Amino acid sequence: MSPLDSPRVRIGVGIAVLALVGAGLWFWLTAARESTDDAQVDAHVTQMAARVGGTITKINVDDNQVIEAGAVLVELDPRDYQVALDKARAELADAEANAVAARSNVPITSTTAASNVTTARGAVVQASSGVAAAEKEVEAARARLLTAQARLREAEANATKASRDVERLRGLLAKDEVSQQQFDATAAAAEAQRATADSSRSQIVEAEAGVRVAESKLAQARAGEQQAHAELQTAETAPSQIAATKAHAASAEARTEQARANLAQAELNLQYTVVKAPIRGVVSKKGINVGQVVQTGQPLVAVVQLDDVWVTANYKETQLRNMRPGQRATADVDALGRDFTGKVDSIAGATGARFSLLPPENATGNFVKVVQRVPVKIVLDPGQDPQHLLRPGMSVTATVRTK
DSSP: OOGGGSHHHHHHHHHHHHHHHHHHHHHHHHHTEEEEEEEEEEEEEEEEEOSSOEEEEEEOOOTTOEEOTTOEEEEEOOHHHHHHHHHHHHHHHHHHHHHHHHHHHHHHHHHHHHHHHHHHHHHHHHHHHHHHHHHHHHHHHHHHHHHHHHHHHHHHHHHHHHHHHHHHHHHHHHTTSSOHHHHHHHHHHHHHHHHHHHHHHHHHHHHHHHHHHHHHHHHHHHHHHHHHHHHHHHHTTHHHHHHHHHHHHHHHHHHHHHHHHHHHHHHHHHHHTEEEOSSOEEEEOOOOOTTOEEOTTOEEEEEEEEEEEEEEEEEEGGGOTTOOTTOEEEEEETTTTEEEEEEEEEEOSSOTGGGSSSOOOOTTSOOOOOOOEEEEEEEEOTTSOTTOOOOTTOEEEEEEEOO
16 A cells, blocks of 8 residues: 555645645735835825905805805905906007097098108298399399489589589689670589489389398298298108107007906906815815905915825835836725725835925934835726715725736
């Protein structure tokens, strides 16, 4: 009889085989998995804050209340912002009216400037013609004066000669060497020459007056010409005037855009007096009351989004050797006493200690090696928590199958 045929030997061999199989299975299970109880449920927690300051007039939610996206959470007193909105609308209307007036001034200024230039150029031509005519008139008056002066000299010379002839004939008449008739004729001729000289003097006075009048007209014509040139220079600044008008119109347009932006901001501020939930979730951490005055950016309530939860597992750095995104994982939630399945989504870019308020600093030389933990995000398979029993912060034992 062979020893192997003994029942005791067979039982011993069976026990040994089972022990080996169990040891192999245990080794395979433990070697291909990494577990940690330093894990918890995470979710998006949105802190709802006031975008404008004001007095709370109504609170529409309570702690732990489930709300839908778009639900009104808190209402602030809107009266101040309504007044600001009305003021912004009035300022926009005023700015738009000024912009319309400024735009209408551009073609008016262009047309007026062009007309002024044409008129000024015509006035310059007319003034130049007037100056030329006045200069000719002065020349003619001066010529008449010269002619009258020449005639006066001639008349005075003739009158002097005639006077001398009378004096000479007077002596001859006394001696009866000439007749009385001849003497009377000579005396009459001398008297005529004196009259002619007096007439020439009157003509000189008139000619001098004419010269003065002509010179006065010439001075006036030259003054008018200078004024016409000055007006032309002023009119020729039309491009600058048009540019200034266009700049004023552009400035009015800019003020209109500014007023329109102020109106849009006033409308937004009025809308911000109603605080709405951006997501579906559960209201938490409500620390406000009706009548409370809140400031811009002050937290009002927190909204926890339970439709999208995940597990953050803090693994030791020595456990990450074979861990990769996409590996299957399980999460045993202590509060629920059940497992949830999922997969590794990502591994954090640094250890948890690096993100702490006071990161470790070992530059002093007293270094003690401490095993660090790295957060690993595990996303759960959908449809496992239809009643939304998972809450952020719940303790979890996370296990990742690394092979």
